[in-house]
Amino acid sequence: MIPDSTFWFVTAVLGVGTYLIRFSFLGLLGGRQLPDWLLVHLRYVGVAVLPALVTPMILWPAANGGQLDPLRMIAAAAAMWAGWRLGVVWAIVVGMGTLWGLQYLTSQFHLG
Incomplete structure (x- = not known):
């Protein structure tokens, strides 16, 4: 078992990382039109x-x-x-x- 402080630290870091990954697409690119070549690949x-x-x-x-x-x-x-x-x-x-x-x-x- 790992100490409680280590568990909560890792959980918080992973939570912030997950948020930043999602924000990079939704927050930064959410209101913009993506290029056609990128939309083709995303399909x-x-x-x-x-x-x-x-x-x-x-x-x-x-x-x-x-x-x-x-x-x-x-x-x-x-x-x-x-x-x-x-x-x-x-x-x-x-x-x-x-x-x-x-x-x-x-x-x-x-x-x-």
């Missing part, structure tokens, strides 16, 4: 962030001790299909639904 931020967050949970899941899980691979393939055909929200719904459904089936029929 791809969401498309890049979601796979970056999800890929480690598929390839090295902590729930399995970092071992590759076929159920997660199938759910990821279903989510990719849904994202390609139906959109981002449906990719999340179909991916999670597939994973939970497969986990339920394997627990009911002792396949895992």
Whole structure:
């Protein structure tokens, strides 16, 4: 355990840092028109962030001790299909639904 004073100091520093990062976009650039070339690049931020967050949970899941899980691979393939055909929200719904459904089936029929 760390001392209480260290914890609160680190918490305050991180809070100020987070505020400054957000303020740099909202406070300084919020009322200005951004250049077209920047707006084109910002359109791809969401498309890049979601796979970056999800890929480690598929390839090295902590729930399995970092071992590759076929159920997660199938759910990821279903989510990719849904994202390609139906959109981002449906990719999340179909991916999670597939994973939970497969986990339920394997627990009911002792396949895992």
